[in-house]
Amino acid sequence: APTGLTPNTLEEITNYNNYYEFGTGKEDPAEYAHNLTTAPWSVEINGMVDKPGTYALEDIVKGKDIEERIYRLRCVEAWSMVIPWNGFQLSALLDQVGVQSGAKYVAFETAYRPDEMIGASRPVLDWPYREGLRLDEAMNPLTLLATGIYGKDLLGQNGAPLRLVVPWKYGFKSIKSIVRITLQEEQPFTSWKDANHREYGFYSNVNPTVDHPRWSQATERVIGAGLFGSRRETDMFNGYGDEVAGMYSDLDLQKNF
Amino acid sequence: MSLPLLPGVIADPVNRTLRKVPAWPLYILGAIPPVVLFWAGVTGRLGVDPVKDMEHQMGEWGLWLLIAGLCVTPMRRYAGISLLKYRRAFGLLAFFYILGHLLIWLVLDVQILSQIWADIVKRPYITVGMGAFVLMIPLAVTSNNASIRRLGKTWRRLHKLVYAIALLGSLHFVLLVKGFQIEPYIYMAVILALLALRLPRTGKRRSLRAA
Numbered sequence: 223a224p225t226g227l228t229p230n231t232l233e234e235i236t237n238y239n240n241y242y243e244f245g246t247g248k249e250d251p252a253e254y255a256h257n258l259t260t261a262p263w264s265v266e267i268n269g270m271v272d273k274p275g276t277y278a279l280e281d282i283v284k285g286k287d288i289e290e291r292i293y294r295l296r297c298v299e300a301w302s303m304v305i306p307w308n309g310f311q312l313s314a315l316l317d318q319v320g321v322q323s324g325a326k327y328v329a330f331e332t333a334y335r336p337d338e339m340i341g342a343s344r345p346v347l348d349w350p351y352r353e354g355l356r357l358d359e360a361m362n363p364l365t366l367l368a369t370g371i372y373g374k375d376l377l378g379q380n381g382a383p384l385r386l387v388v389p390w391k392y393g394f395k396s397i398k399s400i401v402r403i404t405l406q407e408e409q410p411f412t413s414w415k416d417a418n419h420r421e422y423g424f425y426s427n428v429n430p431t432v433d434h435p436r437w438s439q440a441t442e443r444v445i446g447a448g449l450f451g452s453r454r455e456t457d458m459f460n461g462y463g464d465e466v467a468g469m470y471s472d473l474d475l476q477k478n479f
Numbered sequence: 480m481s482l483p484l485l486p487g488v489i490a491d492p493v494n495r496t497l498r499k500v501p502a503w504p505l506y507i508l509g510a511i512p513p514v515v516l517f518w519a520g521v522t523g524r525l526g527v528d529p530v531k532d533m534e535h536q537m538g539e540w541g542l543w544l545l546i547a548g549l550c551v552t553p554m555r556r557y558a559g560i561s562l563l564k565y566r567r568a569f570g571l572l573a574f575f576y577i578l579g580h581l582l583i584w585l586v587l588d589v590q591i592l593s594q595i596w597a598d599i600v601k602r603p604y605i606t607v608g609m610g611a612f613v614l615m616i617p618l619a620v621t622s623n624n625a626s627i628r629r630l631g632k633t634w635r636r637l638h639k640l641v642y643a644i645a646l647l648g649s650l651h652f653v654l655l656v657k658g659f660q661i662e663p664y665i666y667m668a669v670i671l672a673l674l675a676l677r678l679p680r681t682g683k684r685r686s687l688r689a690a
Binding site: 242450 | 660
């Protein structure tokens with residue numbers, strides 16, 4: 223994993239967001255996401271698990287080891303920032319509910335509340351926003367369920383109160399404001415792949431050698447570097463190759479982008 | 480054919496006022512937003528991603544100015560209001576804004592020469608935007624009285640290129656957004672409507688002649 227990363231400021235992290243349920247502008251989520259009611263919050267966990275049910279957020283967080291993880295977030299739009307997350311490993315929650323044998327994928331769903339989400343009444347994507355991981359990706363120690371940034375509770379624009387963080391994949395895989403987690407055998411529906419399968423694949427691993435059809439992924443703009451800040455070269459798996467490359471040794475990443 | 484009420488009640492006083500307003504202050508006014516924008520960027524008041532913000536704002540201003548230029552003929556034809564003397568300023572300012580938009584992309588955004596060329600040939604939205612810019616160059620170069628005199632009828636034909644430029648500009652916007660977003664389609668619809676207003680109205684003319 224990349225070390226010595228300097229986190230972006232909280233100001234930057236909370237004012238530059240892609241969260242289309244609150245509008246497609248980068249500042250829209252900061253303006254409108256406070257309308258989302260995040261307490262009480264519960265997550266339905268179902269599918270191939272031993273203990274399915276609707277779990278209150280408190281019961282999900284209880285007993286978990288909340289640690290700080292400073293990860294680089296690489297957006298599919300070719301920019302990146304560094305975020306000091308607070309959270310726990312997704313594997314801890316999956317262990318708690320008991321994944322049954324035969325489950326191969328984890329599907330996630332974001333809250334869909336047009337009354338509270340000003341952008342969700344527009345057909346930008348096929349709402350609710352959905353994402354998914356292969357089970358081994360979900361169980362990887364890097365994969366986090368985040369509850370905070372800089373030691374404070376997550377703000378709406380960052381996916382309050384509970385979101386996924388998968389640092390070796392493009393940012394859109396790290397689904398926000400999770401209300402449902404489903405363990406299943408088949409590959410889940412994922413919103414961006416559904417919107418444009420030529421541009422967004424299921425895996426969406428950060429990969430400088432596979433361009434987005436409309437732009438290069440070889441480099442990224444560094445958010446916070448200012449007007450004359452330069453780009454940096456994008457790292458394979460966003461720099462997390464040591465921890466994750468082994469999961470893809472049998473996969474043609476040019477095809478399974 | 481103008482709208483019935485406009486010529487006497489609105490158009491005449493508007494035209495009388497406009498006769499006293501020269502076009503040159505537009506160039507000075509037009510220089511202010513980019514300077515303000517650049518200064519805001521330098522002093523960190525353009526938000527988290529100042530480069531993209533400048534890039535988008537300049538591009539959007541360029542589209543607005545192209546649309547303003549395309550409004551001149553319909554305004555005269557349908558409302559009897561003559562903005563003809565400002566059209567060159569709209570066009571030239573549009574050119575300079577798009578040039579600024581392009582320079583911000585080249586110098587502050589992409590920065591890497593090899594990637595710039597790859598983007599131009601490989602990325603349709605950049606190819607389209609670049610095409611629109613290249614088409615603007617001959618128009619900007621000939622936006623002066625001497626060229627109008629020298630080129631005569633050719634000048635009028637040449638400057639019809641602005642129709643293609645505006646369409647390509649809005650297409651560039653349509654192609655670059657993610658998911659389904661309405662804003663670029665609004666620009667494209669406005670431009671298409673302004674072009675449609677220029678279609679020859681053969682039906683009406685024929686009926687007039689018949690009467």
